[in-house]
Amino acid sequence: MTDTRSDVIARPEHGLTRRDFVKVCTAAAAAVGLPAWAGEKMAEEVARAKPSVVWLHFQECTGCTESLLRSSHPDVASLILDLISVDYHETLFAAAGAQIEAAFDAAVERGGYVLVVEGAIPEKDGGIYCQVGGRKATDILRLAATKAAAVVAIGSCASWGGVPSAAPNPTGATGVPQILKGKPVVTLPGCPANPYNLLGTVLQFATFGTLPKLDAQGRPLFAYARVIHEDCPRRPHFDAGRFAAAYGDENHRNGYCLYKLGCKGPQTHANCSLLSFCEVPGAWPIGIGHPCIGCTEQGVVFNVPIHENLPIQTPTAPMAYPAIHPDHGVVASSPIAIGVGGVIVGAIAGAAVVATKKVGDSDKPARKE
Ligand code: SF4
Secondary structure, three states, rough: OOOOHHHHHHOOHOOOHHHHHHHHHHOOOOOOOOOHHHHHHHHHHHHOOOOOEEEEEEEOOOHHHHHHOOOOOOOHHHHHHHHHHHEOOOOOOOOOOOHHHHHHHHHHHOOEEEEEEEEHHHHHHHHOEEEEEEEEHHHHHHHHHHHHHEEEEEEEHHHHOOOOOOOOOOOOOEEEEHHHHOOOOOOOOOOOHHHHHHHHHHHHHHHHOOOOOOOOOOOEEEEEEEHHHOOOHHHHHHOOOOOOOOOOOHHHHOOOOHHHHHHHHHOOOOOOOOOOOOHOOOOOOOOOOOOOOOOOOOOOOOOOOEEEEEEEOOOOOOOOOOOOOOHHOOOOOHHHHHHHHHHHHHHHHHHHHHHHHHHOOOOOOOOOO
């Protein structure tokens, strides 16, 4: 893990070509909403010094690491050898026992790393339910955080507790922000989280020294500002009132909207429909015919039954909006503007009613397309 960028370019069999390297950085920049030139800058910066990453595992299934390992652009070898320096990661290390504990202590001693935490942290009974090398998860996390330049909680477990915190939460599992109160923590919830969201966040920090803009739950807006329902490929079916009513029925086989099967897309903030997992188009729940379970939302996943319908908070668009044309001029507080505003508010209210009616009507046989 000590290769420099110039070594890798000189020995392309050990890594990416320069062109591929810039491409990966550009994709990571695009993932976090930065322009293409930021990719070039990231490539330059990473060539100079790869960001150091210390990755902790606590109560989890290692799904977020698995997702990272299965990304193909870059593949995991390029990721670790070329883009980031993983200075501690229990799953990826060949070493074990005393050797890996020494690597952790050495990394903490150096400091200045991006601390990535995967998994929930149990607090009940003094935190005895998760220990690594005889050290409690709470103590390891607090120690690692003292020397970290930035902290990222990857996955729903680390973000707020995830599945280990589901009722009755026997171990008192909670998330990184709850343990490190007062310290900025970027949360990337998801079960698993998309590795590009992590890569983009780490490379942005390493290059510009800044973290992405976050929402109230610490989630980067570039990935979590919109709900799945807004960018879902099945949305035209929702708007047209075409719903699958049962798995395997004709409407389901036709790829219709999954709302009636309990889809939580209308309340789930994530970019799954826009950023493919492991670069496989359609490789996400709705893409393969299962409703979204709301895995990025603390109040939804593991709280609301998978097949229970949620209310639509953002009404569907009406079939037609009032025309927008430059001739209409500036929408100020003129009587016309007030009238147009009234129409829009009325349309949104009406849309909610229409959405309810469409869902109610959806038991009728599907229209053959
Ligand atoms: S309800 Fe679910 S499947 Fe239907 S359009 Fe919205 S997000 Fe897509």
